[in-house]
Amino acid sequence: MNIVLRNVILFNHRIGYTFKSGVENHRNSKFFFTLQINLENPPNDLFSCRQIFTFCYPFRGSAVPEFHRIVSENPFFRRQNARIELGSQMSRLGSPRKLELFTSLRGYGNEASHRSVSCDVLVRSMVSIIQKTDKWDSLLGRLCDVSSSIISPPIAVQVIKRIRKPDVAFRFFEWLEEHAVFSHDSLTYSAILKVLTKDSHPSHAAMADALLHKKIHLHFYVTPSDFDIVLQQWVRVGESGKALQLLDEMRTHGFVPSHSSCNVLLNKLLSSKHKHLGWELFYQMLDGRIDVLDTQTFNVAMKCACIEGSTDEAIDLFTVMKQRDCMPDLDSFNILIKGFSEKGDTQMICRLFKQMLDLKVKPDSYTVNLLIKELCKQGQPEDGNNLFNYMRRVGWMDRKFVYTQLVDSLCNYGWWLKALKIFTKMIRRGYHPKFSVYNNLIRRLCLGGKVSEAFRLKNLIASKGFMKEIENFNALMEGVCLAGRMDMAGKLLHELQDKGLEPDLRMWNTVLHGHCMMVNVAEALELVEKIKRKGWLPDLESCNSLITSLMSKGREEEATQVKNYIQEDQNIS
Template sequence: MRMPSSPASSVGMRSWVWSASPYKGKWQQRFGELQAMETFKKKVSEEEQSHESSYLSILINCFRTYDSNPSPSAYSFIIKYIFQRRLFSHLSPILEHLEKAERFDVPERIFVNMIQGFGRADRLCDAADIFFRIPKFRCTPSVVSLNVLLTVLCKSREGIVLVRDVLLKAAEMNIRLEASTFQILIRALCRNGKLSSAIELLNMMQLHECTPDAKLYSLIFYSLCKQGGSTQVIEFLEEMRNAGFMPSALEYNNAVSILVNEGKSEDAYSFLCLMRMEGKRPDVTSYNRIIDAFILANDFQKADELFDEMLLIGLLPNSATYNIYISGLCKQGNLEQARRMLACMERAGCKPDLETFNTVIAGYIKVDEIANAKELMMEVLEKGLQLNSHTCELLIDGLLSKGEIEEAKQLLMEMTSMGGFTPGLSNFNTLTCSLCQKSLLCEDAKIQEETISVGNNS
């Protein structure tokens, strides 16, 4: 017959079973660390208002209560806490204890967090110093902590001064530079306008068994477009091609823009041709800029060829294209063609604006075709466009140049009577001066006539 066991014997049995568990030590240790950590966080929270607290003592005592040693997580927590509240005076004793009293290998992430914290506090020398001290904490520094430090330093000119020493020290610490390291440095150099140094560093990457990628070449290229000249831009494009990176359509278009700005229209057009040979499609903006450049240089034939070329490759002109082309036609005195282009523009879905019409009106006035200018003005009104002071100035100046002062006065009155139109002050001033001049001339003529009449009577 089986005898029931007593409560005491049950407890003893459970204790024997528990003590026999091979996981007891690890489980109890982990549980003790968790308890100590919770107690530590609570104590730190209670001491938050006291600036005299010794966070190191709190840390050690909390873990000692549970017969445990402070863990890397505990150190990580208190260091983050110190940086969040900028209690930097408490950091030194904690780091000294971590370095000399502890035996575990300190995780690199703790130093990464400290470097970032010093960076946010603008304590760049401290950030570099903690990086140099990493090996003393039984930790092998890697390119991860190096890159974080370089990122922090490269954000300011003061930090960039420290970069050279950091790189020399990194070599002594046997840290191998990676492509990501070069990216950080090259970005900083481009941002600070040191493009020659950036290109030099790019070429050094091969010596460190690092291969530059297309993004890195593009970064330097766009910096050259902003800060360099066309010679540098073209040379670097060739360097990209030699390295096996074919420039994108966007990069070619940027080169075209630089060349046009420097008045090198022919070179810009050569790049358009090169793009097309490589199967890349130039954008409308590039064509617009080169057409405009040729028109400014009075090379109207080349501008016409480019406009036709756009249509042949299936690139639809936009409003800016038509405005540039119409301006060129007016500059040549080809006003009938300019008038027809207004209609073509509308059929293509690019509605001409008032400035487009003003360009043609100005062209008519330039060749003394005032009637056509007035006719086009009426067409503008029929389309529901609101005239502006520029339109008024163009027509009135044209009439005054032909001596038609009364007609100019009448036109000004008519335009003023139109709802929503207020002529500029210059219109009134110009017309007033002309009327006064005419009045004086009439007065002079009258006096001269009277004088001659008196002389005859004598």
């Protein structure tokens, strides 16, 4: 123990500083320095009450076996029944600027000496204690003693709301209930209900339901929100029956459920085995017995009707929806378009889409993709093109997306020339195409025997500079090789070299695959040798397919020749 005494003149009175080291308590065993101030002949009335001030600075030093409590030796302190202790713990010796001062005040023998902390500080301290330790009940009591504070219902509400874990919040709620000095009110019950209904755990739903009914039994003020959050919790955990019971009980108390609660319950019922209960709830909402009808309510009902194949009923609901001044939204139209797409009713699809645009409801990618694919699948690309022109007239802005979807769908369903026409228009208007769409179109044109059109498209892309030259050639090379036009592949290689460009590994392997597919043994072996000379590896899949093709045609000698030729560097099975 080191003791340093220093005399300083302050108001003609001498002060003695005593430094001692010790341990704060048995729980945390933090080391600290204590500073004792002894005033000789202090001014009158300087200490009117008995107080303890503690200034704590974390100190990292050697362990001290016990806690040394500092008591003033000055007789004047004993006569005046006053004592001052200053304890300091230092986090970093020699770094006083970074010291974080933490002060607590406790008064003895005089209630007037208690100094209360602000509510916000108290709430944050309580939440920190509750969430960081399991044995927080005694610590909360000590905190209230030190801060001279009393936990009131408003403070309890703030603490409950800030606790992250519902189980911990419920324990704190019960702990408050066990204390005679605290009485719950309507707000504390509402706060714990909100915390318990944050997740989708069945036990929390049961706890929330029990607390709601206890709140009713205690004749506290109950709000519609209390019922709504518990009702939605029952729906989330899959207990639609209990949610229905709570809905009836809510109406018995004279409350009107919220739109969201009814729609969540309606959606759950209509997508379960109890569809009849869902339709019964819907018609109660429709005839005004539960006056919470909105657009989402009709969307849920129309979706169920379309899934069941009752598109006529869905259209009837759509008509009633507009009559009730519930404006259709994007989901409304997507549900109906999806339903009629599965029916193959392209005429109704086009009518709905035009009505959608007339009402200024902007379609999303799902709408356009669904619409164009369905029209192309039904062999009516003209209708898709007409809708495209109509979208341009009404001013829908995302033309690039529509162009892309229309070209892709036309290609996939065999309308290559129409796709080429739209794609060309897209390019000339300055829209940058996706490489995947261009590649798909080139491939489809070549497979359809439209190689000359594919070459013209390649030249158009090159003139616009939308992609690298080698990528442009690779796309066309894949198309002509898949079509078996190896003569055009040779022409394309010469054209590429005339431009001063060298084929990359992807292009050589594409040509190799084409020769293997056409069973051109000599050309394939020559190309394998060329690829090996460049230090690259030929495509194993292409070589294997060539060997398999030769074996199937009884050309075993040639198959063996190919296998032996490339087996030096490749492991061909």
